[in-house]
Amino acid sequence: MKTLLQRNIRDRIMESLLVLSTIVVLLPLIIILVHVVLNGISALNWDFFTQELGSPSRAMQGRPTGLVHTIIGTVVIDFLALFLAVPIGMGAGIMLSEFPDHKLNPTLRIMNDTLNGMPAILKGLLAFVLIVKPMGTFSGLAGAVALAFVMIPIIARTTESALMSIPWSIREAGLAIGLPRWRVVLSTVMPAARFGLVTGTLIAFARAAGEAAPLLFTSFGNNYLPNHWLGMLLGPVDTLPQRLYSLAISPYSHWHSMGWAAAIVLLVFVIFCFATARYLTRQKH
Amino acid sequence: MMNLIQTITSKVPVLPLFATSESRQAGGAAEARTSTGTSGTSGTGKAEKRMRMETHDLTVRYGSTVGVKNVSLPIYDKQVLALIGPSGCGKTTYLRALNRMHDLTRGATVTGSVLLDGKNIYDSEVNPVIIRRRIGMVFQKPTPFPTMSIYDNVVAGLKLVGIRKKNVLDEVCERALKQAALFGEVKDRLNSPGSSLSGGQQQRLSIARALAVDPEVMLMDEPTSSLDPQSTSRIEDLIHELKNQVTIVIVTHNMQQAARVSDNTAFFYVGDLIEYGPTSTLFTKPKETRTEEYITGQFG
Numbered sequence: 001m002k003t004l005l006q007r008n009i010r011d012r013i014m015e016s017l018l019v020l021s022t023i024v025v026l027l028p029l030i031i032i033l034v035h036v037v038l039n040g041i042s043a044l045n046w047d048f049f050t051q052e053l054g055s056p057s058r059a060m061q062g063r064p065t066g067l068v069h070t071i072i073g074t075v076v077i078d079f080l081a082l083f084l085a086v087p088i089g090m091g092a093g094i095m096l097s098e099f100p101d102h103k104l105n106p107t108l109r110i111m112n113d114t115l116n117g118m119p120a121i122l123k124g125l126l127a128f129v130l131i132v133k134p135m136g137t138f139s140g141l142a143g144a145v146a147l148a149f150v151m152i153p154i155i156a157r158t159t160e161s162a163l164m165s166i167p168w169s170i171r172e173a174g175l176a177i178g179l180p181r182w183r184v185v186l187s188t189v190m191p192a193a194r195f196g197l198v199t200g201t202l203i204a205f206a207r208a209a210g211e212a213a214p215l216l217f218t219s220f221g222n223n224y225l226p227n228h229w230l231g232m233l234l235g236p237v238d239t240l241p242q243r244l245y246s247l248a249i250s251p252y253s254h255w256h257s258m259g260w261a262a263a264i265v266l267l268v269f270v271i272f273c274f275a276t277a278r279y280l281t282r283q284k285h
Numbered sequence: 286m287m288n289l290i291q292t293i294t295s296k297v298p299v300l301p302l303f304a305t306s307e308s309r310q311a312g313g314a315a316e317a318r319t320s321t322g323t324s325g326t327s328g329t330g331k332a333e334k335r336m337r338m339e340t341h342d343l344t345v346r347y348g349s350t351v352g353v354k355n356v357s358l359p360i361y362d363k364q365v366l367a368l369i370g371p372s373g374c375g376k377t378t379y380l381r382a383l384n385r386m387h388d389l390t391r392g393a394t395v396t397g398s399v400l401l402d403g404k405n406i407y408d409s410e411v412n413p414v415i416i417r418r419r420i421g422m423v424f425q426k427p428t429p430f431p432t433m434s435i436y437d438n439v440v441a442g443l444k445l446v447g448i449r450k451k452n453v454l455d456e457v458c459e460r461a462l463k464q465a466a467l468f469g470e471v472k473d474r475l476n477s478p479g480s481s482l483s484g485g486q487q488q489r490l491s492i493a494r495a496l497a498v499d500p501e502v503m504l505m506d507e508p509t510s511s512l513d514p515q516s517t518s519r520i521e522d523l524i525h526e527l528k529n530q531v532t533i534v535i536v537t538h539n540m541q542q543a544a545r546v547s548d549n550t551a552f553f554y555v556g557d558l559i560e561y562g563p564t565s566t567l568f569t570k571p572k573e574t575r576t577e578e579y580i581t582g583q584f585g
Binding site: 100101166167169170171172173174175176177178179180181183187188191192194 | 384386389391414415417418419421422423424426428430431432433441442445446491494495497498
């Protein structure tokens with residue numbers, strides 16, 4: 001039997017270890033944020049949000065240049081991907097959690113994990129074959145489909161675990177008053193799990209919003225705004241992660257700082273989406 | 286005045302009928318349910334013993350483990366059947382077989398038959414959803430739907446199947462809460478969340494929710510095991526009143542409770558039905574030694 005003092009000391013040591021590991025987790029994030037902001041803030045000006053990128057000569061000659069087409073493209077593609085992925089991903093998650101007795105379930109689980117582990121660029125390839133080839137052109141739609149492939153397995157998994165965290169007794173209570181199974185899931189389990197459902201969807205969204213690889217040969221990238229709004233879906237579209245990459249490997253210093261600014265915008269975009277979703281699903285009671 | 290009434294009664298033969306229906310209402314069955322005419326006098330009234338449910342050789346297996354085996358029991362209309370026995374004896378398993386709650390348990394198989402008004406509820410053409418609407422259930426732990434208000438909890442069984450008329454829902458809500466002896470405590474805060482209630486109130490809320498869909502049979506799985514004595518006695522009072530309208534099967538660990546609330550008692554032991562009989566007989570003159578040992582506290 002240890003003395004009270006010894007146990008208190010041990011308690012303190014464990015506590016400081018926990019604090020330390022929290023710091024270790026947060027540190028890279030803080031370093032990245034500080035670094036990105038310091039490098040990119042100078043390129044964030046009115047032109048950045050209102051002008052197209054155009055050719056490198058624009059930047060070199062000091063003519064106005066910006067990433068308005070990239071920002072719009074990112075919003076369009078990411079939300080279109082979300083729109084495509086949520087019903088499918090949540091459907092699969094509901095299936096995994098609520099119908100564990102279904103015979104397709106073991107297969108579904110393996111396939112889903114495989115899809116999750118698959119390199120993102122292969123999902124771009126899949127979208128290329130499914131959308132780009134038949135359409136005959138790179139398109140925002142193809143990019144959205146590729147990103148949806150990134151989101152679906154994550155949404156499925158997080159939906160499954162969010163629903164599983166709701167006690168089984170809630171479902172039985174619903175069944176016991178004569179509700180069909182789907183109604184129990186929709187009206188009692190899912191509202192109770194909404195916080196987890198939204199969090200999972202956000203994780204998937206943030207993950208996909210940061211992907212460049214699946215977009216390389218689907219949405220392809222574009223230095224200009226399309227002439228018609230449909231061009232956002234049916235023609236090549238620029239996105240922030242991919243633009244960040246191409247600006248970073250370009251040989252122009254002005255483009256480099258625009259790349260940092262693109263990173264700031266991407267981060268703020270993702271954080272803004274998180275905050276909004278959190279606000280909308282906050283505990284009302 | 287008296288004369289007038291007497292003349293009317295003598296002239297109009299219908300009046301006595303009104304009188305009986307009124308006295309029945311006063312007896313507690315005031316709700317607009319289609320009464321089969323049996324009044325809820327103390328359950329042992331032999332003349333009115335009608336079989337409501339019945340199990341024949343009911344066996345429930347979890348994989349290869351047997352939960353209950355070959356249980357045949359009658360469940361009489363508007364009476365209370367108590368299932369007693371030590372932990373793990375299969376009483377809850379048996380209870381859950383009565384409204385097909387095992388359908389969702391992985392690996393659980395049910396053989397034998399459960400008859401409700403003579404029809405086997407395990408027949409393939411029977412929809413378990415309809416069965417569960419007729420046979421309600423209250424669980425050991427209170428299970429208010431976490432995101433719903435008290436009001437929405439009570440009317441969930443109606444609202445979620447498409448009944449939207451406000452006046453109908455209001456009426457059902459009030460009726461069910463009154464039946465569950467909760468109305469007085471919550472009538473001013475029907476819109477606050479169900480989870481804000483105390484444990485005992487939550488359990489009565491669960492009961493109100495089960496009653497709102499007008500079940501014919503009510504299954505109760507140790508409904509008072511997590512409650513304090515005061516809430517327990519309220520729920521027991523409630524069972525006494527409900528018995529006028531519904532058939533009740535209650536699982537309980539508490540033998541005093543079984544003796545207080547039930548008309549008939551079944552004693553289970555390791556998956557077997559050991560003894561069944563009228564509560565008064567089973568508790569005073571048990572036929573089986575194991576029953577006697579259990580109710581006298583020698584094991585269990």
